[in-house]
Amino acid sequence: MQHLKRLTFGAMLSIFSVQLLAAQSPITDDQKHTATQLMQTAIKSDLGMEIVTSLTTEIGPRLGGSEAEKRARDWGLKLGQDLGFDKAWIEEFTMPFWDRGHLHISLTSPYQQDLYGTALGGAAPTKESINADVVYFRDIHALKAVKDNSLNGKIAFVDGDMMVKSQTGAGYGQANQRRRIGWQHAERGGASALVVRSVGSDSHRFPHSGMMSSEGDKWANIPVIAISNPDADHLRRLHNLDKPLTISLHSESKWKGDVSSGNVILDLVGSEKPEEIVLIGGHLDSWDLGTGAVDDGAGIAITTAAAALIAKLPKRPKRTIRVVMFGAEEVGLLGAFAYAKQHEANLKNHVVATESDFGAQTIWQLVSNVNPKATVLMDDIAKILSPLGIIRGGSDVPGGGPDIIPLAAKGVPTIRLSQNGRDYFDLHHTPDDTLDKINPDELAQNIAAYAASIYLIADSDVELKP
Ligand SMILES: [Zn+2]
Structure with a gap:
Protein backbone atom coordinates (compact mmCIF):
# COMPACT_ATOMS: atom_id res chain seq x y z
CA MET A 1 0.00 0.00 0.00
CA ASP A 99 5.65 30.15 27.28
CA ARG A 100 2.94 27.53 27.82
CA GLY A 101 4.00 26.24 31.23
CA HIS A 102 2.09 23.63 33.18
CA LEU A 103 -1.71 23.37 33.19
CA HIS A 104 -4.19 21.45 35.27
CA ILE A 105 -7.91 21.67 34.53
CA SER A 106 -10.68 19.50 35.89
CA LEU A 107 -14.39 19.43 36.38
CA THR A 108 -15.17 19.61 40.13
CA SER A 109 -18.99 19.63 40.06
CA PRO A 110 -21.25 17.70 39.53
CA TYR A 111 -18.28 15.31 40.04
CA GLN A 112 -14.51 15.19 39.73
CA GLN A 113 -13.17 14.53 36.22
CA ASP A 114 -9.97 15.68 34.58
CA LEU A 115 -10.38 17.64 31.35
CA TYR A 116 -7.91 17.57 28.47
CA GLY A 117 -6.95 21.14 27.81
CA THR A 118 -4.13 23.44 26.80
CA ALA A 119 -3.48 27.16 27.20
CA LEU A 120 -3.99 29.38 24.16
CA GLY A 121 -1.09 31.51 22.97
CA GLY A 122 -0.97 34.86 24.75
CA ALA A 123 -2.95 33.69 27.79
CA ALA A 124 -2.15 34.87 31.33
CA PRO A 125 -1.44 32.51 34.25
CA THR A 126 -3.78 31.87 37.15
CA LYS A 127 -2.60 33.99 40.08
CA GLU A 128 -3.61 31.17 42.39
CA SER A 129 -5.67 28.12 41.54
CA ILE A 130 -9.25 28.92 40.58
CA ASN A 131 -12.29 26.82 41.43
CA ALA A 132 -15.37 28.59 40.11
CA ASP A 133 -18.86 28.24 38.68
CA VAL A 134 -19.09 27.90 34.93
CA VAL A 135 -21.31 30.09 32.77
CA TYR A 136 -22.15 28.34 29.50
CA PHE A 137 -22.26 30.17 26.15
CA ARG A 138 -23.54 28.25 23.14
CA ASP A 139 -21.15 30.04 20.78
CA ILE A 140 -19.02 33.14 20.32
CA HIS A 141 -22.09 35.21 19.37
CA ALA A 142 -23.69 34.46 22.74
CA LEU A 143 -20.46 35.45 24.50
CA LYS A 144 -20.24 38.68 22.50
CA ALA A 145 -23.65 39.66 23.89
CA VAL A 146 -22.52 39.29 27.53
CA LYS A 147 -23.18 42.29 29.79
CA ASP A 148 -20.20 44.07 31.37
CA ASN A 149 -19.22 42.62 34.76
CA SER A 150 -21.96 39.99 34.67
CA LEU A 151 -19.39 37.18 34.95
CA ASN A 152 -17.48 38.40 38.03
CA GLY A 153 -15.79 35.50 39.77
CA LYS A 154 -17.01 32.99 37.17
CA ILE A 155 -15.39 30.89 34.47
CA ALA A 156 -16.90 31.45 31.00
CA PHE A 157 -17.14 28.42 28.74
CA VAL A 158 -17.74 29.12 25.07
CA ASP A 159 -18.94 26.15 23.09
CA GLY A 160 -19.42 26.00 19.33
CA ASP A 161 -19.41 23.15 16.89
CA MET A 162 -16.79 20.72 15.77
CA MET A 163 -15.35 21.69 12.39
CA VAL A 164 -16.60 19.60 9.47
CA LYS A 165 -13.77 17.92 7.54
CA SER A 166 -13.31 19.39 4.08
CA GLN A 167 -10.84 19.48 1.25
CA THR A 168 -10.50 23.26 1.52
CA GLY A 169 -10.57 23.68 5.31
CA ALA A 170 -13.73 25.78 5.00
CA GLY A 171 -15.13 27.06 8.28
CA TYR A 172 -11.81 27.46 10.10
CA GLY A 173 -11.91 31.26 9.95
CA GLN A 174 -15.35 31.42 11.56
CA ALA A 175 -14.72 28.68 14.15
CA ASN A 176 -11.48 30.41 15.05
CA GLN A 177 -13.29 33.48 16.36
CA ARG A 178 -13.84 31.91 19.78
CA ARG A 179 -10.11 31.21 20.03
CA ARG A 180 -9.07 34.62 18.68
CA ILE A 181 -11.35 37.13 20.40
CA GLY A 182 -13.32 35.16 23.01
CA TRP A 183 -11.06 36.47 25.79
CA GLN A 184 -11.91 40.10 25.00
CA HIS A 185 -15.60 39.51 25.77
CA ALA A 186 -14.96 37.18 28.73
CA GLU A 187 -12.69 39.81 30.25
CA ARG A 188 -15.20 42.60 29.64
CA GLY A 189 -17.77 40.42 31.40
CA GLY A 190 -15.40 40.16 34.40
CA ALA A 191 -14.73 36.39 34.10
CA SER A 192 -11.79 34.90 36.04
CA ALA A 193 -10.96 32.60 33.12
CA LEU A 194 -12.21 31.51 29.71
CA VAL A 195 -12.50 27.92 28.50
CA VAL A 196 -13.21 27.32 24.80
CA ARG A 197 -14.04 24.31 22.64
CA SER A 198 -10.95 23.46 20.55
CA VAL A 199 -11.01 24.50 16.92
CA GLY A 200 -10.62 21.17 15.15
CA SER A 201 -12.38 18.41 13.25
CA ASP A 202 -11.28 15.39 15.34
CA SER A 203 -13.14 13.61 18.10
CA HIS A 204 -10.00 12.63 20.00
CA ARG A 205 -9.29 14.05 23.44
CA PHE A 206 -6.49 16.23 22.13
CA PRO A 207 -6.86 19.95 22.74
CA HIS A 208 -5.90 22.27 19.85
CA SER A 209 -3.65 25.17 20.77
CA GLY A 210 -3.28 28.35 18.73
CA MET A 211 -2.66 32.05 19.15
CA MET A 212 -5.25 34.51 20.34
CA SER A 213 -5.55 38.00 18.84
CA SER A 214 -4.35 40.99 20.80
CA GLU A 215 -6.65 43.98 21.18
CA GLY A 216 -4.31 46.70 19.93
CA ASP A 217 -1.23 46.12 22.12
CA LYS A 218 -3.24 44.48 24.89
CA TRP A 219 -3.16 40.75 25.60
CA ALA A 220 -5.45 38.72 27.85
CA ASN A 221 -5.19 39.28 31.60
CA ILE A 222 -6.99 36.00 32.28
CA PRO A 223 -6.12 32.34 31.62
CA VAL A 224 -7.67 31.04 28.38
CA ILE A 225 -7.82 27.29 27.89
CA ALA A 226 -8.95 25.20 24.90
CA ILE A 227 -10.40 21.78 25.79
CA SER A 228 -10.79 18.78 23.49
CA ASN A 229 -13.95 18.31 21.43
CA PRO A 230 -15.18 15.29 23.48
CA ASP A 231 -14.67 17.26 26.72
CA ALA A 232 -16.64 20.17 25.25
CA ASP A 233 -19.41 17.72 24.22
CA HIS A 234 -19.43 16.44 27.80
CA LEU A 235 -19.83 19.94 29.30
CA ARG A 236 -22.62 20.67 26.82
CA ARG A 237 -24.54 17.54 27.85
CA LEU A 238 -24.18 18.35 31.55
CA HIS A 239 -25.32 21.91 30.89
CA ASN A 240 -28.36 20.58 29.01
CA LEU A 241 -29.21 18.47 32.08
CA ASP A 242 -29.19 21.71 34.11
CA LYS A 243 -26.32 20.48 36.27
CA PRO A 244 -24.40 23.28 38.03
CA LEU A 245 -20.85 23.08 36.69
CA THR A 246 -17.67 24.06 38.45
CA ILE A 247 -14.15 23.88 37.09
CA SER A 248 -10.82 23.96 38.87
CA LEU A 249 -7.92 25.47 37.00
CA HIS A 250 -4.24 26.14 37.46
CA SER A 251 -2.16 27.50 34.57
CA GLU A 252 1.40 28.81 34.43
CA SER A 253 1.40 30.17 30.85
CA LYS A 254 2.87 33.64 30.54
CA TRP A 255 4.87 36.19 28.56
CA LYS A 256 8.58 36.14 29.33
CA GLY A 257 10.03 39.23 27.62
ZN1 LIG B 1 1.21 26.42 9.89
Whole structure:
Protein backbone atom coordinates (compact mmCIF):
# COMPACT_ATOMS: atom_id res chain seq x y z
CA MET A 1 0.00 0.00 0.00
CA GLN A 2 2.74 2.40 1.01
CA HIS A 3 4.17 2.94 -2.46
CA LEU A 4 1.05 2.28 -4.49
CA LYS A 5 0.32 5.94 -5.06
CA ARG A 6 3.87 6.73 -6.00
CA LEU A 7 3.83 3.98 -8.64
CA THR A 8 0.53 5.35 -9.95
CA PHE A 9 1.91 8.87 -10.30
CA GLY A 10 5.06 7.52 -11.92
CA ALA A 11 3.07 5.48 -14.43
CA MET A 12 0.88 8.46 -15.27
CA LEU A 13 3.92 10.61 -15.88
CA SER A 14 5.48 8.12 -18.27
CA ILE A 15 2.41 6.80 -20.07
CA PHE A 16 0.39 9.94 -20.69
CA SER A 17 1.89 13.00 -22.23
CA VAL A 18 0.59 16.21 -20.70
CA GLN A 19 -2.49 17.88 -22.14
CA LEU A 20 -1.86 19.96 -25.24
CA LEU A 21 -0.44 23.36 -24.34
CA ALA A 22 -1.85 26.57 -25.87
CA ALA A 23 -0.83 27.25 -29.47
CA GLN A 24 1.07 30.34 -28.32
CA SER A 25 2.31 28.73 -25.12
CA PRO A 26 4.97 30.70 -23.25
CA ILE A 27 6.47 27.33 -22.25
CA THR A 28 9.04 25.88 -24.69
CA ASP A 29 9.32 22.17 -25.49
CA ASP A 30 12.65 22.06 -23.64
CA GLN A 31 11.10 23.60 -20.51
CA LYS A 32 8.18 21.19 -20.69
CA HIS A 33 10.62 18.30 -20.96
CA THR A 34 12.68 19.52 -17.99
CA ALA A 35 9.53 20.04 -15.87
CA THR A 36 8.35 16.49 -16.64
CA GLN A 37 11.78 15.12 -15.74
CA LEU A 38 11.70 17.05 -12.45
CA MET A 39 8.34 15.47 -11.62
CA GLN A 40 9.62 12.00 -12.43
CA THR A 41 12.70 12.52 -10.25
CA ALA A 42 10.63 13.97 -7.39
CA ILE A 43 8.19 11.06 -7.40
CA LYS A 44 11.07 8.63 -6.88
CA SER A 45 13.02 10.78 -4.42
CA ASP A 46 12.99 10.34 -0.63
CA LEU A 47 14.57 13.76 0.00
CA GLY A 48 11.41 15.41 1.33
CA MET A 49 10.78 12.59 3.79
CA GLU A 50 14.43 12.74 4.91
CA ILE A 51 14.11 16.49 5.57
CA VAL A 52 10.90 16.33 7.61
CA THR A 53 12.15 13.27 9.50
CA SER A 54 15.35 15.09 10.42
CA LEU A 55 13.55 18.29 11.50
CA THR A 56 10.92 16.59 13.65
CA THR A 57 13.29 14.01 15.16
CA GLU A 58 16.56 15.91 15.64
CA ILE A 59 15.03 19.29 16.54
CA GLY A 60 11.56 18.30 17.80
CA PRO A 61 8.90 20.86 18.83
CA ARG A 62 9.98 24.43 17.99
CA LEU A 63 7.89 27.13 19.59
CA GLY A 64 8.49 30.60 18.11
CA GLY A 65 11.29 32.36 20.02
CA SER A 66 12.41 29.23 21.89
CA GLU A 67 15.89 27.75 22.11
CA ALA A 68 14.56 24.87 19.97
CA GLU A 69 13.58 27.30 17.22
CA LYS A 70 17.15 28.64 17.23
CA ARG A 71 18.45 25.07 16.79
CA ALA A 72 16.01 24.72 13.90
CA ARG A 73 17.49 27.83 12.23
CA ASP A 74 21.00 26.41 12.50
CA TRP A 75 19.64 23.12 11.10
CA GLY A 76 17.98 24.94 8.16
CA LEU A 77 21.14 26.89 7.35
CA LYS A 78 23.27 23.75 7.28
CA LEU A 79 20.65 21.90 5.24
CA GLY A 80 20.69 24.65 2.61
CA GLN A 81 24.48 24.56 2.44
CA ASP A 82 24.50 20.75 2.16
CA LEU A 83 21.86 20.73 -0.59
CA GLY A 84 23.83 23.03 -2.89
CA PHE A 85 22.04 26.36 -2.57
CA ASP A 86 24.18 29.27 -3.82
CA LYS A 87 23.53 31.44 -0.76
CA ALA A 88 22.22 30.63 2.71
CA TRP A 89 21.78 33.05 5.60
CA ILE A 90 19.72 33.93 8.66
CA GLU A 91 17.93 37.25 9.23
CA GLU A 92 17.19 37.72 12.92
CA PHE A 93 14.43 39.75 14.53
CA THR A 94 13.24 40.39 18.09
CA MET A 95 9.92 39.14 19.45
CA PRO A 96 8.11 38.74 22.77
CA PHE A 97 8.18 35.14 24.03
CA TRP A 98 5.10 33.38 25.37
CA ASP A 99 5.65 30.15 27.28
CA ARG A 100 2.94 27.53 27.82
CA GLY A 101 4.00 26.24 31.23
CA HIS A 102 2.09 23.63 33.18
CA LEU A 103 -1.71 23.37 33.19
CA HIS A 104 -4.19 21.45 35.27
CA ILE A 105 -7.91 21.67 34.53
CA SER A 106 -10.68 19.50 35.89
CA LEU A 107 -14.39 19.43 36.38
CA THR A 108 -15.17 19.61 40.13
CA SER A 109 -18.99 19.63 40.06
CA PRO A 110 -21.25 17.70 39.53
CA TYR A 111 -18.28 15.31 40.04
CA GLN A 112 -14.51 15.19 39.73
CA GLN A 113 -13.17 14.53 36.22
CA ASP A 114 -9.97 15.68 34.58
CA LEU A 115 -10.38 17.64 31.35
CA TYR A 116 -7.91 17.57 28.47
CA GLY A 117 -6.95 21.14 27.81
CA THR A 118 -4.13 23.44 26.80
CA ALA A 119 -3.48 27.16 27.20
CA LEU A 120 -3.99 29.38 24.16
CA GLY A 121 -1.09 31.51 22.97
CA GLY A 122 -0.97 34.86 24.75
CA ALA A 123 -2.95 33.69 27.79
CA ALA A 124 -2.15 34.87 31.33
CA PRO A 125 -1.44 32.51 34.25
CA THR A 126 -3.78 31.87 37.15
CA LYS A 127 -2.60 33.99 40.08
CA GLU A 128 -3.61 31.17 42.39
CA SER A 129 -5.67 28.12 41.54
CA ILE A 130 -9.25 28.92 40.58
CA ASN A 131 -12.29 26.82 41.43
CA ALA A 132 -15.37 28.59 40.11
CA ASP A 133 -18.86 28.24 38.68
CA VAL A 134 -19.09 27.90 34.93
CA VAL A 135 -21.31 30.09 32.77
CA TYR A 136 -22.15 28.34 29.50
CA PHE A 137 -22.26 30.17 26.15
CA ARG A 138 -23.54 28.25 23.14
CA ASP A 139 -21.15 30.04 20.78
CA ILE A 140 -19.02 33.14 20.32
CA HIS A 141 -22.09 35.21 19.37
CA ALA A 142 -23.69 34.46 22.74
CA LEU A 143 -20.46 35.45 24.50
CA LYS A 144 -20.24 38.68 22.50
CA ALA A 145 -23.65 39.66 23.89
CA VAL A 146 -22.52 39.29 27.53
CA LYS A 147 -23.18 42.29 29.79
CA ASP A 148 -20.20 44.07 31.37
CA ASN A 149 -19.22 42.62 34.76
CA SER A 150 -21.96 39.99 34.67
CA LEU A 151 -19.39 37.18 34.95
CA ASN A 152 -17.48 38.40 38.03
CA GLY A 153 -15.79 35.50 39.77
CA LYS A 154 -17.01 32.99 37.17
CA ILE A 155 -15.39 30.89 34.47
CA ALA A 156 -16.90 31.45 31.00
CA PHE A 157 -17.14 28.42 28.74
CA VAL A 158 -17.74 29.12 25.07
CA ASP A 159 -18.94 26.15 23.09
CA GLY A 160 -19.42 26.00 19.33
CA ASP A 161 -19.41 23.15 16.89
CA MET A 162 -16.79 20.72 15.77
CA MET A 163 -15.35 21.69 12.39
CA VAL A 164 -16.60 19.60 9.47
CA LYS A 165 -13.77 17.92 7.54
CA SER A 166 -13.31 19.39 4.08
CA GLN A 167 -10.84 19.48 1.25
CA THR A 168 -10.50 23.26 1.52
CA GLY A 169 -10.57 23.68 5.31
CA ALA A 170 -13.73 25.78 5.00
CA GLY A 171 -15.13 27.06 8.28
CA TYR A 172 -11.81 27.46 10.10
CA GLY A 173 -11.91 31.26 9.95
CA GLN A 174 -15.35 31.42 11.56
CA ALA A 175 -14.72 28.68 14.15
CA ASN A 176 -11.48 30.41 15.05
CA GLN A 177 -13.29 33.48 16.36
CA ARG A 178 -13.84 31.91 19.78
CA ARG A 179 -10.11 31.21 20.03
CA ARG A 180 -9.07 34.62 18.68
CA ILE A 181 -11.35 37.13 20.40
CA GLY A 182 -13.32 35.16 23.01
CA TRP A 183 -11.06 36.47 25.79
CA GLN A 184 -11.91 40.10 25.00
CA HIS A 185 -15.60 39.51 25.77
CA ALA A 186 -14.96 37.18 28.73
CA GLU A 187 -12.69 39.81 30.25
CA ARG A 188 -15.20 42.60 29.64
CA GLY A 189 -17.77 40.42 31.40
CA GLY A 190 -15.40 40.16 34.40
CA ALA A 191 -14.73 36.39 34.10
CA SER A 192 -11.79 34.90 36.04
CA ALA A 193 -10.96 32.60 33.12
CA LEU A 194 -12.21 31.51 29.71
CA VAL A 195 -12.50 27.92 28.50
CA VAL A 196 -13.21 27.32 24.80
CA ARG A 197 -14.04 24.31 22.64
CA SER A 198 -10.95 23.46 20.55
CA VAL A 199 -11.01 24.50 16.92
CA GLY A 200 -10.62 21.17 15.15
CA SER A 201 -12.38 18.41 13.25
CA ASP A 202 -11.28 15.39 15.34
CA SER A 203 -13.14 13.61 18.10
CA HIS A 204 -10.00 12.63 20.00
CA ARG A 205 -9.29 14.05 23.44
CA PHE A 206 -6.49 16.23 22.13
CA PRO A 207 -6.86 19.95 22.74
CA HIS A 208 -5.90 22.27 19.85
CA SER A 209 -3.65 25.17 20.77
CA GLY A 210 -3.28 28.35 18.73
CA MET A 211 -2.66 32.05 19.15
CA MET A 212 -5.25 34.51 20.34
CA SER A 213 -5.55 38.00 18.84
CA SER A 214 -4.35 40.99 20.80
CA GLU A 215 -6.65 43.98 21.18
CA GLY A 216 -4.31 46.70 19.93
CA ASP A 217 -1.23 46.12 22.12
CA LYS A 218 -3.24 44.48 24.89
CA TRP A 219 -3.16 40.75 25.60
CA ALA A 220 -5.45 38.72 27.85
CA ASN A 221 -5.19 39.28 31.60
CA ILE A 222 -6.99 36.00 32.28
CA PRO A 223 -6.12 32.34 31.62
CA VAL A 224 -7.67 31.04 28.38
CA ILE A 225 -7.82 27.29 27.89
CA ALA A 226 -8.95 25.20 24.90
CA ILE A 227 -10.40 21.78 25.79
CA SER A 228 -10.79 18.78 23.49
CA ASN A 229 -13.95 18.31 21.43
CA PRO A 230 -15.18 15.29 23.48
CA ASP A 231 -14.67 17.26 26.72
CA ALA A 232 -16.64 20.17 25.25
CA ASP A 233 -19.41 17.72 24.22
CA HIS A 234 -19.43 16.44 27.80
CA LEU A 235 -19.83 19.94 29.30
CA ARG A 236 -22.62 20.67 26.82
CA ARG A 237 -24.54 17.54 27.85
CA LEU A 238 -24.18 18.35 31.55
CA HIS A 239 -25.32 21.91 30.89
CA ASN A 240 -28.36 20.58 29.01
CA LEU A 241 -29.21 18.47 32.08
CA ASP A 242 -29.19 21.71 34.11
CA LYS A 243 -26.32 20.48 36.27
CA PRO A 244 -24.40 23.28 38.03
CA LEU A 245 -20.85 23.08 36.69
CA THR A 246 -17.67 24.06 38.45
CA ILE A 247 -14.15 23.88 37.09
CA SER A 248 -10.82 23.96 38.87
CA LEU A 249 -7.92 25.47 37.00
CA HIS A 250 -4.24 26.14 37.46
CA SER A 251 -2.16 27.50 34.57
CA GLU A 252 1.40 28.81 34.43
CA SER A 253 1.40 30.17 30.85
CA LYS A 254 2.87 33.64 30.54
CA TRP A 255 4.87 36.19 28.56
CA LYS A 256 8.58 36.14 29.33
CA GLY A 257 10.03 39.23 27.62
CA ASP A 258 11.91 39.78 24.38
CA VAL A 259 13.96 37.08 22.64
CA SER A 260 15.53 36.51 19.20
CA SER A 261 13.92 34.65 16.35
CA GLY A 262 14.77 34.67 12.64
CA ASN A 263 14.10 33.63 9.06
CA VAL A 264 16.40 31.23 7.21
CA ILE A 265 16.86 32.21 3.55
CA LEU A 266 18.23 29.92 0.83
CA ASP A 267 18.84 31.20 -2.72
CA LEU A 268 19.40 29.49 -6.04
CA VAL A 269 20.75 32.49 -7.93
CA GLY A 270 19.12 33.04 -11.34
CA SER A 271 21.31 32.63 -14.43
CA GLU A 272 19.85 35.56 -16.44
CA LYS A 273 17.72 37.69 -14.13
CA PRO A 274 19.16 37.06 -10.67
CA GLU A 275 17.48 40.16 -9.23
CA GLU A 276 14.02 38.69 -9.93
CA ILE A 277 12.88 36.47 -7.06
CA VAL A 278 10.43 33.55 -7.05
CA LEU A 279 9.73 33.05 -3.34
CA ILE A 280 8.56 29.76 -1.86
CA GLY A 281 8.68 28.55 1.73
CA GLY A 282 7.09 27.20 4.86
CA HIS A 283 7.38 28.06 8.54
CA LEU A 284 10.11 26.63 10.68
CA ASP A 285 8.44 27.15 14.04
CA SER A 286 5.68 24.89 15.32
CA TRP A 287 3.36 24.64 18.25
CA ASP A 288 4.99 22.80 21.11
CA LEU A 289 2.48 20.01 21.80
CA GLY A 290 3.49 17.79 18.85
CA THR A 291 6.61 17.85 16.69
CA GLY A 292 5.14 20.07 13.96
CA ALA A 293 5.36 17.47 11.19
CA VAL A 294 2.21 18.41 9.32
CA ASP A 295 2.31 22.07 10.48
CA ASP A 296 4.71 22.92 9.07
CA GLY A 297 7.67 20.55 8.81
CA ALA A 298 5.93 19.32 5.65
CA GLY A 299 6.02 22.78 4.07
CA ILE A 300 9.72 23.15 4.89
CA ALA A 301 10.40 19.73 3.35
CA ILE A 302 8.25 20.28 0.24
CA THR A 303 9.71 23.65 -0.72
CA THR A 304 13.32 22.92 0.22
CA ALA A 305 13.32 19.55 -1.57
CA ALA A 306 11.64 21.03 -4.68
CA ALA A 307 14.31 23.75 -4.92
CA ALA A 308 17.10 21.23 -4.19
CA LEU A 309 15.94 19.09 -7.15
CA ILE A 310 16.01 22.19 -9.39
CA ALA A 311 19.54 22.88 -8.06
CA LYS A 312 20.67 19.61 -9.61
CA LEU A 313 19.69 20.69 -13.16
CA PRO A 314 22.70 21.42 -15.42
CA LYS A 315 21.76 25.11 -15.54
CA ARG A 316 20.10 27.49 -13.06
CA PRO A 317 16.68 28.83 -14.17
CA LYS A 318 16.70 32.48 -15.33
CA ARG A 319 15.22 33.94 -12.14
CA THR A 320 16.36 33.43 -8.55
CA ILE A 321 14.46 30.81 -6.55
CA ARG A 322 14.34 31.73 -2.86
CA VAL A 323 13.25 29.36 -0.10
CA VAL A 324 12.28 31.18 3.09
CA MET A 325 11.95 29.17 6.28
CA PHE A 326 9.84 31.69 8.19
CA GLY A 327 10.29 32.00 11.96
CA ALA A 328 7.54 32.60 14.53
CA GLU A 329 4.57 32.12 12.20
CA GLU A 330 2.26 30.51 14.73
CA VAL A 331 2.65 33.30 17.25
CA GLY A 332 1.57 36.06 14.85
CA LEU A 333 3.33 35.86 11.42
CA LEU A 334 6.29 37.64 13.04
CA GLY A 335 8.87 36.26 10.59
CA ALA A 336 6.66 37.21 7.66
CA PHE A 337 6.33 40.81 8.82
CA ALA A 338 10.08 40.98 9.54
CA TYR A 339 10.85 39.70 6.01
CA ALA A 340 8.45 42.15 4.35
CA LYS A 341 10.01 45.02 6.31
CA GLN A 342 13.62 44.02 5.72
CA HIS A 343 13.05 43.52 1.96
CA GLU A 344 10.59 46.39 1.49
CA ALA A 345 12.75 48.23 -1.05
CA ASN A 346 13.15 45.04 -3.09
CA LEU A 347 9.58 43.73 -3.08
CA LYS A 348 9.07 45.08 -6.61
CA ASN A 349 11.53 42.38 -7.70
CA HIS A 350 9.53 39.60 -6.07
CA VAL A 351 7.91 38.00 -9.13
CA VAL A 352 5.60 35.68 -7.20
CA ALA A 353 5.35 34.18 -3.69
CA THR A 354 3.77 31.06 -2.24
CA GLU A 355 3.94 29.14 1.01
CA SER A 356 3.13 25.49 1.70
CA ASP A 357 1.36 25.50 5.08
CA PHE A 358 -1.57 23.13 4.76
CA GLY A 359 -0.05 19.72 5.42
CA ALA A 360 1.16 17.22 2.85
CA GLN A 361 -1.89 15.43 1.55
CA THR A 362 -2.18 15.32 -2.24
CA ILE A 363 -2.21 18.63 -4.10
CA TRP A 364 -5.39 18.86 -6.17
CA GLN A 365 -5.43 22.32 -7.75
CA LEU A 366 -3.35 25.28 -8.83
CA VAL A 367 -4.83 28.73 -8.23
CA SER A 368 -3.20 32.05 -9.01
CA ASN A 369 -3.54 35.77 -8.51
CA VAL A 370 -1.18 37.23 -11.08
CA ASN A 371 -1.17 39.62 -14.04
CA PRO A 372 -4.02 38.52 -16.40
CA LYS A 373 -1.41 38.39 -19.17
CA ALA A 374 0.32 35.59 -17.24
CA THR A 375 -2.85 33.48 -17.03
CA VAL A 376 -1.81 31.43 -20.08
CA LEU A 377 1.45 30.53 -18.35
CA MET A 378 -0.48 29.38 -15.26
CA ASP A 379 -2.99 27.44 -17.40
CA ASP A 380 -0.14 25.66 -19.18
CA ILE A 381 1.69 24.89 -15.92
CA ALA A 382 -1.52 23.27 -14.66
CA LYS A 383 -1.65 21.14 -17.83
CA ILE A 384 1.90 19.97 -17.22
CA LEU A 385 0.94 19.08 -13.61
CA SER A 386 -2.19 17.20 -14.71
CA PRO A 387 -0.60 13.70 -14.62
CA LEU A 388 -0.20 14.30 -10.85
CA GLY A 389 -3.98 14.63 -10.57
CA ILE A 390 -3.88 18.44 -10.35
CA ILE A 391 -6.52 20.65 -11.94
CA ARG A 392 -6.51 24.34 -12.74
CA GLY A 393 -8.42 26.41 -10.18
CA GLY A 394 -9.27 30.11 -10.34
CA SER A 395 -7.01 32.75 -11.87
CA ASP A 396 -8.05 35.44 -9.40
CA VAL A 397 -7.83 33.62 -6.08
CA PRO A 398 -5.85 35.64 -3.52
CA GLY A 399 -3.76 34.05 -0.78
CA GLY A 400 -0.42 32.34 -1.13
CA GLY A 401 -0.31 31.13 2.49
CA PRO A 402 -0.20 32.89 5.90
CA ASP A 403 3.41 34.11 5.70
CA ILE A 404 2.72 35.57 2.25
CA ILE A 405 -0.01 37.90 3.58
CA PRO A 406 2.36 40.85 4.25
CA LEU A 407 3.95 40.42 0.79
CA ALA A 408 0.61 40.15 -1.02
CA ALA A 409 -0.53 43.28 0.81
CA LYS A 410 2.40 45.09 -0.85
CA GLY A 411 1.43 43.85 -4.31
CA VAL A 412 3.50 40.68 -4.70
CA PRO A 413 1.58 38.24 -6.98
CA THR A 414 0.69 34.85 -5.48
CA ILE A 415 -0.03 31.30 -6.54
CA ARG A 416 -1.17 28.36 -4.46
CA LEU A 417 -0.84 24.62 -4.91
CA SER A 418 -3.81 23.53 -2.78
CA GLN A 419 -3.35 20.44 -0.64
CA ASN A 420 -6.30 18.28 0.26
CA GLY A 421 -7.03 19.49 3.80
CA ARG A 422 -9.45 16.80 4.97
CA ASP A 423 -7.21 15.57 7.79
CA TYR A 424 -5.47 18.84 8.48
CA PHE A 425 -7.73 20.14 11.24
CA ASP A 426 -7.72 16.76 12.97
CA LEU A 427 -4.03 17.26 13.71
CA HIS A 428 -3.50 21.02 13.59
CA HIS A 429 -1.86 22.41 16.79
CA THR A 430 -2.36 19.14 18.73
CA PRO A 431 -0.01 16.61 20.35
CA ASP A 432 -1.02 14.36 17.44
CA ASP A 433 0.89 16.41 14.82
CA THR A 434 3.71 13.90 14.42
CA LEU A 435 5.75 12.39 11.59
CA ASP A 436 3.67 9.21 11.16
CA LYS A 437 0.83 11.39 9.79
CA ILE A 438 2.82 12.19 6.63
CA ASN A 439 2.37 9.77 3.75
CA PRO A 440 5.68 9.55 1.81
CA ASP A 441 3.91 9.13 -1.53
CA GLU A 442 1.69 12.14 -1.03
CA LEU A 443 4.69 14.19 0.12
CA ALA A 444 6.55 13.17 -3.07
CA GLN A 445 3.54 14.26 -5.19
CA ASN A 446 3.67 17.67 -3.46
CA ILE A 447 7.37 18.04 -4.21
CA ALA A 448 6.85 17.04 -7.85
CA ALA A 449 4.18 19.73 -8.24
CA TYR A 450 6.30 22.40 -6.54
CA ALA A 451 9.48 21.52 -8.44
CA ALA A 452 7.83 21.62 -11.88
CA SER A 453 5.77 24.76 -11.35
CA ILE A 454 8.48 26.77 -9.60
CA TYR A 455 11.03 25.80 -12.27
CA LEU A 456 8.63 26.88 -15.05
CA ILE A 457 7.96 30.26 -13.44
CA ALA A 458 11.63 30.87 -12.62
CA ASP A 459 12.75 30.01 -16.15
CA SER A 460 10.06 32.16 -17.77
CA ASP A 461 10.18 35.68 -19.22
CA VAL A 462 6.50 36.25 -18.54
CA GLU A 463 5.80 39.19 -16.22
CA LEU A 464 3.55 38.12 -13.32
CA LYS A 465 3.06 41.57 -11.78
CA PRO A 466 -0.07 43.47 -12.78
ZN1 LIG B 1 1.21 26.42 9.89
